[in-house]
Structure formats: C-alpha cells, structure tokens
Amino acid sequence: MKDQDHTKLPTGRDIPFLISGVLGIGASGPIIAKSLMPVPTMIMWRNLLGGLVMLPFALKRREWQTSAQRNAIKWSAISGVLLALHFICFFLAMRMTSVATGTALTATQPIFAALFIKLSGGHIPRRSWSGMFIAFASVLLITGVDLSMSLRSFQGDLLAVIGGALAALYIIIGSNVQREISTSTFTTVCYLSCALTALPIAVIGGYDLIGFSTYEWLLLIALVITAQIMGHTMFNLTLKRVSPAIVGLVVFFEVPVSAILAFFWLDQTPPAGTIPGIIGLLIGCGFFVVRSKQ
Numbered sequence: 001m002k003d004q005d006h007t008k009l010p011t012g013r014d015i016p017f018l019i020s021g022v023l024g025i026g027a028s029g030p031i032i033a034k035s036l037m038p039v040p041t042m043i044m045w046r047n048l049l050g051g052l053v054m055l056p057f058a059l060k061r062r063e064w065q066t067s068a069q070r071n072a073i074k075w076s077a078i079s080g081v082l083l084a085l086h087f088i089c090f091f092l093a094m095r096m097t098s099v100a101t102g103t104a105l106t107a108t109q110p111i112f113a114a115l116f117i118k119l120s121g122g123h124i125p126r127r128s129w130s131g132m133f134i135a136f137a138s139v140l141l142i143t144g145v146d147l148s149m150s151l152r153s154f155q156g157d158l159l160a161v162i163g164g165a166l167a168a169l170y171i172i173i174g175s176n177v178q179r180e181i182s183t184s185t186f187t188t189v190c191y192l193s194c195a196l197t198a199l200p201i202a203v204i205g206g207y208d209l210i211g212f213s214t215y216e217w218l219l220l221i222a223l224v225i226t227a228q229i230m231g232h233t234m235f236n237l238t239l240k241r242v243s244p245a246i247v248g249l250v251v252f253f254e255v256p257v258s259a260i261l262a263f264f265w266l267d268q269t270p271p272a273g274t275i276p277g278i279i280g281l282l283i284g285c286g287f288f289v290v291r292s293k294q
Contacts, residue, residue: 014237017235017237017238018234018235018242018247018250020230021232021234021235022250022253022257023257024225024228024230024231024234025231025232025251026103026254026257027222027257027258027261028226028231028258029094029099029102029254029258030099030261031219031222031223031226032091032094033094033095033266034219035223037212038208039087039091040088040199040201040207041202041208042091042223043084043087043088044195044198044209045209046087046195046223046228047191047194048192049221050187050224050228050229050233051191053224054184054233055188055192057184057188058182061181061182061184061185063180068180071180072178072181072185075173075176075177076181076186076189076193077190077193078173078193079174079193080190080192081197082166083191083193083194084197085197086167089162089163089166090102090159090163092156092159093157096153096155097152097154097157097160099258099262099266100258100259100262101156101157101160101278103254103259104255104277105157106160106167107164107254107281108135108136108165109168109171110248110251110252111132111135111136111164111168112167112168112169112248113168113171113244114248117172117244131283131287132284134280134284135280135284137284138276138277138281138283138284170190171235171239171248174186174239174244175239175243175244178236178240183236183237183239187236191228235247252282255278255281256278259278
C-alpha cells in the first residue's frame, strides 16, 4: 500500500472492467428503491448468490494452503462484514432519501480511501487534495439541502456517507489481500461472509426470508447480475493493479447513471439544490485526477 502509485490512471483491460463496474453499481440504487424486499433479506440473498457464482472458480485455485493465503482469507471475511454494514447503510439510504442524493453521498468513498491510505503511510500528492475538498464541500451542500427538506432525508444522507466510509475500508482490504489470493477467492469469501452477517440480522429482526412475489425475485436477480457481478466483482478485478483511491474515484460516475435510471424508471427528480452538489462531486473527482498528474 505504501509503495503503490495512488494516482496512476487505469489502462488496458482495467478500463472496460471499471466501465462495467460503474454501470452495474449505478443500476443498484433504482433497483433497491423499487424493491419491497426487506433490506437484510435482500443483502443476504444478493451476496449468497454472488458468492455461489464465484465459488467454483475459488475452489479450482485451492488458495488456502499457505499461512499467507489463510491470513488473506481471514481478512477477506472481515471485509465481508464491512461490506454487509455498507450495504445496510446504502440500502436504507435508497429508501430514505432520493436515489441521486444517496448514491452521490455513498460515492464519497474515495475521500475516505485517500484518508485511510494517508493514515497508513501511503502517499497522496498535496495538490490532489483540492479535488477532495471540492467533493467534501459538495457533500455538505447536498446534506444541507436535505436537512431543510426533512429529517428523514437527512438521516438517509448520513447513512449514505457512513456507507461510503465502510466501502472505502472494504476496497482497501480487497486491494491488500489480492496480493496473496485471486479475485475469485477474495470475492467468494467476502460475499459469503457478507451473507452470513446479514442472515442473523434478518432472523433477529423478524424479516421474511422467502415468500416474495416473482417480481421481487426478478429484481433480486437483476441486482446480482448488475451490482454484484458487473459491479463489485469487476471493481475487485482491477484492485490488483489500480489503487483503491482511483477505483473509489471512478465510482463517482455511478452518480449520473443512477440519477438517469431513477428519473426514467422511478420518476424521481432530485431537488434543484442537490444538482449543484452532484456536479461539484464530479468536478472534485476530475480535479483530483488532473492535479495528481501535474
């Protein structure tokens, strides 16, 4: 982590992987907002199915024979717990505030990723922090708008920001452990650990695990295909070569994708005051990259 270039832009096959990730994650917000399935239940099924899809690839590699690999698997499981908490925050935010606002605030994860990298001894160029400042100011603008509208929206905003911090920890761990194990092994352990974390929450909370309509199951399958496979798995594939800070920055581009889908599918038009904040987030993202390369 200390020796990695945290401002190097993605190249080669990582570019289509990241584009897939943006489109996949961008679709998740509208799907979650549309679904009536309880949050812990949706998290459990989504990650259980995602983990089972990746399991055959992980078993084929047999990456549990050295102490370094077993330690990486342990951290992968911890990452899965963090991912479950991230999902809980994100899913609740999608139902408490607008899709565009919640997605934008969750996409603050590169701010937290840069902070965590800096605290762990990594190097982030001083000039690039101006982009982070613009992004953070934009977050304050969005949350201020929602606080003036309703307490529920503001609470959704706070959950989205917390979700962004948890997502940053999840991708940093993913970047580190994939030096010892493959993406398939990491995602299998991470997703299944996430599902096992969500399961007792659903049971203790008294949420239904089955008995949903066909439409709800179709939404869940769509979420697994888009957000889990096209999104998280593709992002994780790039973490072997691309810094978590840059991957986090790319996530910013899910914001317009979610906003466009929410507008056409859910008839959600963000309050006028949030538009400048979302634009500011995207400008901050671009500023970070430009400043980093100067």
